[in-house]
Amino acid sequence: MDEKNQFKKILKLDKINLEIFNSFTRDGKINYSKIGREHGVSHVSIKNRYENLIKKNIIKPSILVNFSKLDFKLAILLLELDSEAYENVKAKYSNCPRILFSFNLIGEYNHLLVFFAENLETVETIFNSCMLYNLKGVRKSNILIFGSLSEDLFLPLNFNQLDQQNENTPCGTCCKFCKSFIKEQCIGCPASKYYKGPLKIT
Template sequence: MDRLELDDRDRKIIALFEQNPEISQTEIAEHVGLSQPTVGARIIKLKNSGALATSVGVDLKRAGMNVAKVDITTRDSNKVIDLFKQCPYFLNGLIVSGKENLSIFFAAEDIATIEALVGRHLRSNPSVTSVDFGIVISSVQSLTMPVKIGFEKTDISPCGYNCPECQYYVHNQCLGCPMTTHYKGTFW
């Protein structure tokens, strides 16, 4: 992979987008001393190279969501991540070095639902040897993340569980899967 080289104007364009993602190309042109078409071409180059990307998401703390960071020791990181790829509670997963070789981030309206998710899918998973579960108390910057919303609800969750048959759900320790008709929460 080629190393990305940015000049001062590229850095200024990126910084302007960081400050205001809605900034116009004309405004950027005024700040960097280039014509609007030249700025447009640079923005395309920056996007194509991956130096500039746009992500739409929800400010999780302002939306009243609880966020958990779960550090896991597993024999098969990819297999564990595959369990959650369709899960609306799943924010992201990071394969990392060290004893705990996988970090997963979840968000839900209540901590009990995240705990149920971790208990049902991670603590009982034979390829998982340890789980360290922590709730994010605060963040330095806005915690805006993409969240899966706008799906058709079914009776069975994408992970294959039927909420009314799950003990966490039956004992009101989980709001249920937002992708199902059994979901008891209000966010999704």
């Protein structure tokens, strides 16, 4: 108790934990025995460290997808929402497969959504028909369109949200009745049966 530190010790960064993270990022595997051997501890000890970090919700293993390789397009929607809308937006889009991140902001805009689409026409549809058209209580909005992505851009994609049996999208609409979808300007929602893009599950 002799040292006053403003930071809680949540994540201990010693040689062993760093090696766990790095080995994982290198080849997507943790070889408990190998790491244990290299650091003079038992494989059970490495296993426990790793599993405890996950159990305590401090780290989460994940598969990142190369958005450049798939030629996906990204955009950010900035919103100023009134207090009611502010509460509703996160709920409404919490299962949207196109939203990568959703953040509260302080300042000019109070909400930020990062989303992707498979081509630029679909970005346009999502921005206009899917989102703004559906949202009540938007005082102001702005969009940031991303240019060419850097050579390799790895981002997390929620594959477990891709339920392509559904008539309606998770946000509660139906592509069948959407003008952009009918005119083939949009490939549809990847979490509905009408989707016809590269994330179609075969």
